[in-house]
Amino acid sequence: MDRDWIATARTLSEALPYLQRYTGAVVVVKFGGNAMGDEEAMADFARDIVLMRQVGIFPVVVHGGGPMINEMLGKLGIESQWVRGKRVTDKATVEVVEMILSGLVNKRIVQAINDQGGRAVGISGKDDDLMVCEADDPELGFVGRPVEMNVQVIRDLYNAGMIPVIAPVATGMADNETFNVNGDTAAGAIAGALRADRLLLLTDVAGVKNKAGEVMTQLTPEDVTALIEDGTIAGGMIPKVETALKAVDEGVRAVVIVDGRVANACLLELFTEHGAGSMIRSTEPRVKPRSE
Numbered sequence: 001m002d003r004d005w006i007a008t009a010r011t012l013s014e015a016l017p018y019l020q021r022y023t024g025a026v027v028v029v030k031f032g033g034n035a036m037g038d039e040e041a042m043a044d045f046a047r048d049i050v051l052m053r054q055v056g057i058f059p060v061v062v063h064g065g066g067p068m069i070n071e072m073l074g075k076l077g078i079e080s081q082w083v084r085g086k087r088v089t090d091k092a093t094v095e096v097v098e099m100i101l102s103g104l105v106n107k108r109i110v111q112a113i114n115d116q117g118g119r120a121v122g123i124s125g126k127d128d129d130l131m132v133c134e135a136d137d138p139e140l141g142f143v144g145r146p147v148e149m150n151v152q153v154i155r156d157l158y159n160a161g162m163i164p165v166i167a168p169v170a171t172g173m174a175d176n177e178t179f180n181v182n183g184d185t186a187a188g189a190i191a192g193a194l195r196a197d198r199l200l201l202l203t204d205v206a207g208v209k210n211k212a213g214e215v216m217t218q219l220t221p222e223d224v225t226a227l228i229e230d231g232t233i234a235g236g237m238i239p240k241v242e243t244a245l246k247a248v249d250e251g252v253r254a255v256v257i258v259d260g261r262v263a264n265a266c267l268l269e270l271f272t273e274h275g276a277g278s279m280i281r282s283t284e285p286r287v288k289p290r291s292e
């Protein structure tokens with residue numbers, strides 16, 4: 001028993017350099033539907049987020065919810081087609097997407113964080129015109145590509161001690177338009193606009209795998225392009241790596257694709273030497289300072 005307490009104290013002590021490194025850092029965490037799992041996984045994620053805020057990090061949660069959307073569409077007898085990891089979205093589908101993401105999933109995460117003592121506030125890309133989109137591709141219907149980001153609402157929330165939890169649903173340029181945005185795309189656009197220190201993309205695999213099925217701990221933009229071209233990176237992993245490249249290009253220091261099924265995935269990545277998953281980072285020095 002005594003030994004366990006000693007180990008706990010040592011773990012905390014060893015985390016000191018990482019705690020110091022990340023104080024004041026903005027960390028955007030994309031919580032994918034497949035990583036949400038059961039209540040325990042949700043509570044575990046929520047505890048990590050609250051701990052991050054407690055030690056002086058500004059966590060910003062952007063979530064998905066693809067499996068939950070599928071479940072409701074199934075009940076309604078609506079089928080989805082997928083193109084390059086994105087859901088083809090007609091009018092009926094976008095209504096279900098908004099109900100499930102902004103309603104059910106967003107509030108479930110908010111509640112889980114608040115249950116752990118955090119102060120989560122749930123919004124979508126529509127609130128304060130956070131994310132304004134245009135149609136990504138005519139083939140995809142109401143799938144949005146963010147074209148205008150207004151991230152002040154996020155800064156206002158985290159500077160006031162709150163944890164923003166954001167559903168990837170957005171407004172369009174025209175009145176009454178609603179767009180379904182891929183969760184990874186939304187997280188990348190938000191991280192880019194905030195020039196975040198880290199973007200963690202939580203998913204249900206150990207990282208990006210190469211042809212031999214091994215997890216790659218570091219990836220360059222050239223690796224990513226080659227792996228998409230030869231089909232090694234496919235399906236839902238495509239928007240993730242494309243997001244990572246774009247985010248790094250926009251000034252995010254590093255993007256890490258992390259296994260969200262592992263307990264304390266965020267803490268493992270941020271606060272231990274071990275790190276986790278696949279990292280895509282810029283070798284360029286930061287050009288633009290982050291505005292407060």
Ligand SMILES: Nc1ncnc2c1ncn2[C@@H]1O[C@H](COP(=O)(O)OP(=O)(O)O)[C@@H](O)[C@H]1O
Pocket residue numbers: 032033034035064066202203204205207208209210232233234235236237238
């Ligand atoms: N090269 C690859 N490495 C790892 N996963 C890959 C790769 N190519 C395709 N995938 C698939 O991408 C999936 C992750 O994307 P997705 O299902 O959209 O996750 P999430 O719901 O967490 O956002 C993995 O479960 C895996 O099946």
Ligand SMILES: CC(=O)N[C@@H](CCC(=O)OP(=O)(O)O)C(=O)O
Pocket residue numbers: 031032033034063064065066067069085086087097143144168180181182183184236
């Ligand atoms: C355009 C598009 O594909 N939107 C996604 C939004 C949810 C999402 O991204 O969920 P995950 O992160 O759980 O996959 C969808 O309709 O499923």
